[in-house]
Amino acid sequence: MNPQDIAIIGAGPAGLAFARAMQGSGRKITLIERQPRAALADPAFDGREIALTQRSIATLKSLGAWDLFPADDVWPLRAAKVLNGASPMALTFEPEGGAAGELGALVANHHIRKALYQLADGADDVTLLTDVVGASAQRTDTGFRIGLGDDEAIEAKLLVVADSRFSTFRDQLGVGADMNRLGRAMLVCRMTHDADHGHVATEWFDHGQTLAILPLGPGCSSIVVTLAAPEIDKLMAMDEAAFEAEMTRRHKGRLGALKLVSTRHAYPLVTTWSHRFAGPGFALIGDAAVGMHPVTAHGFNLGLLSAVGLARRLRAGRDLAALNVLSAYESEHRRAALPLYTATNAIARLYATETAPAKLARHALLRLGRQAHPVRRLISRALTAA
Numbered sequence: 001m002n003p004q005d006i007a008i009i010g011a012g013p014a015g016l017a018f019a020r021a022m023q024g025s026g027r028k029i030t031l032i033e034r035q036p037r038a039a040l041a042d043p044a045f046d047g048r049e050i051a052l053t054q055r056s057i058a059t060l061k062s063l064g065a066w067d068l069f070p071a072d073d074v075w076p077l078r079a080a081k082v083l084n085g086a087s088p089m090a091l092t093f094e095p096e097g098g099a100a101g102e103l104g105a106l107v108a109n110h111h112i113r114k115a116l117y118q119l120a121d122g123a124d125d126v127t128l129l130t131d132v133v134g135a136s137a138q139r140t141d142t143g144f145r146i147g148l149g150d151d152e153a154i155e156a157k158l159l160v161v162a163d164s165r166f167s168t169f170r171d172q173l174g175v176g177a178d179m180n181r182l183g184r185a186m187l188v189c190r191m192t193h194d195a196d197h198g199h200v201a202t203e204w205f206d207h208g209q210t211l212a213i214l215p216l217g218p219g220c221s222s223i224v225v226t227l228a229a230p231e232i233d234k235l236m237a238m239d240e241a242a243f244e245a246e247m248t249r250r251h252k253g254r255l256g257a258l259k260l261v262s263t264r265h266a267y268p269l270v271t272t273w274s275h276r277f278a279g280p281g282f283a284l285i286g287d288a289a290v291g292m293h294p295v296t297a298h299g300f301n302l303g304l305l306s307a308v309g310l311a312r313r314l315r316a317g318r319d320l321a322a323l324n325v326l327s328a329y330e331s332e333h334r335r336a337a338l339p340l341y342t343a344t345n346a347i348a349r350l351y352a353t354e355t356a357p358a359k360l361a362r363h364a365l366l367r368l369g370r371q372a373h374p375v376r377r378l379i380s381r382a383l384t385a386a
Contacts, residue, residue, distance in 0.1 A: 004030045004127075005320055007146050007156035009135065009169050011040055011128065013109075014286025014303040015162035016116035019126050020063045021311035023119075027320065030127045030154055031120060032146065037130040040117045047188035047265030048109040049214050049222040051077060051201065051297040054095075056304050057105060060112075063308075068115035075106045075216045076199050083204040103201075106214055106222070112300075137172050143281050143321060158320040159282040160310070165272040165291030170284060175276045180345070182269040185232040186294060189264045190216065191223045191247065194256025201297075211251060220261065223247060224294070232266050269293065273341060277333055278326035283310055290337045293344045302340065306333050 006022065008015045011033035019031050033040065052060070060066045079094045080103060095101035120126050129148065136147040143157040161169045170177060197215035204211040212224035225235070225247070235243060240260055247258045272291035277284050286303035310329045317325040 003142075004028045004154055004156040006030070006158045006160060007032060007144065007154060008160045008162060009137075009146075010161070010163035010286070010288070011035070011117070011120075011130075012162060012164065012286060013112055013116060013300060014288075014307045015160070016113070016120050017059075017063060017065075017304055018160060018162065018285055018307035018311055019120045019123075020065070020116060021308050022314065023123050023125055025125075025311075025315050027125065027314075028127075029125055030129060030156065032129050032132050032135055032148070034133055034135075035130060037128070040113070040128075040130065041121070043110040043113045043117075045108065045110050045262060047190075047222075047263065049106045049188075049216065050109050050112060050300045051106055051214065052104045053301050054102075054104055056301045059304055059308055060115075063116075064119055065112065065115040068118060069107055069111050073108060073111060073216075077103045077106055077201055077215070078199040079103060080201045080203070083202065083206075106216060109300075135169075137169055139281070157281070158314075161282065161284045161288045162286045162307075163288055165270060165287040167284070167288040170274060170288055173279065173282055175274055175279070175284070177275060178273045180271045182271070182293075183229060184226055184269045185229040185266050186224055186226045186269060187232050187235050187264060187266045188222060188224050189260060190220060190262035191244075191258045192220050192261055193258050194219070195254065197221055197255075206250075209250065213255070221255070223258070225250065226269065229268060236264055236266050271341075271345060276330065277306075278330040280323060280326075281321045283326055283329060285310055289333065290341055292341060298340055298344065302337055305336060309333055309336075 005027035006029045008019055008029065008031045011031050015031060015033075019029055022029055057066065078101075095103050121128060132148050134147075134149045137159055138145045138147070140155065143155060144159045145153050145155050146159070147153045159169075159173075161167055161173070163169055165179075167177075196219070197213060199215045201215060202211075202213040204213075208227075210226040212222075212226075214222035214224065216222060225232075227235075235246065238246060243264070244258055244260055248255075251258065270291060271293050272287070274284055274289050277289045285306040287299065289306055290302060292299035292302060309332055313325050313329045313332075314320060319325070
């Protein structure tokens, strides 16, 4: 194969978005993925509903992905609400300009993946290699040699790593990462209910569990429950009727009777922070750079920001592997990611702790947010801007 300008490891949303953002730049791009092509072309429902900020919506429109989403499965997100235990207080976040606007929109992860794949597949300047197992990277005088297994390899000037928060290529590059395995897991599924969600997302930090309600169609929401991993295993093993009864009980009747209308999916909670986002001849994007806790729903938005941010820097420079260009990307994305990552982890720790001081701190934080309008406005801006 002819030498490539850019090799991207991982055809998830970040890798695909980056490939799309680099199309038409005059660069030859190879995208390398473990999964078969069929899984990329028509990804299965995986339970994850992505809360897109207004910035991410604008980015997806500019990439051409937005118009490829099914119109009947894109749902407005008009506000977000935070509850703490049995407290009657609620901390509500609305978009700038008041309740007439929208914080963003909810789109299923598999729709986003499919749309971005369609944009990358068949592009003249993008070669997609699938079913690649055991890929490896070795530095050369001009960039990297990427082994594809079976004695095949390609060469590239720039290596872009987008192969998940558990990145093996990050390890091969010698880049360390802080990894926090939280011992908890989340279960996600779609359920119908009697109560009207009003297109308001709710995060309920109840004692011993965290529940999230992400509003979809009328009388239907994505339900997210976070518990210790063994408890999630028990929920996954329940038959449908028992699961519905248990979820109705856990929500304490707030939504009425809950009925399962999708498959259930469980994911372990692990957060990661790479010690470097870039270096000589390489860059990390998406979860390979920062693996966010889902409590603020910013993982996808931050990953998309890294993909288009790197592409913007590369398109403006002449030398793909110039260290000053890659360092500028790293500095920019670190400034964007660190406050969100730090604040999200602090919130997750606070609301996962059941000590008396932690409960008092949660109540005080909720009261402060309700009373301090500047604080609430800053958080609302963060929810819509990332």
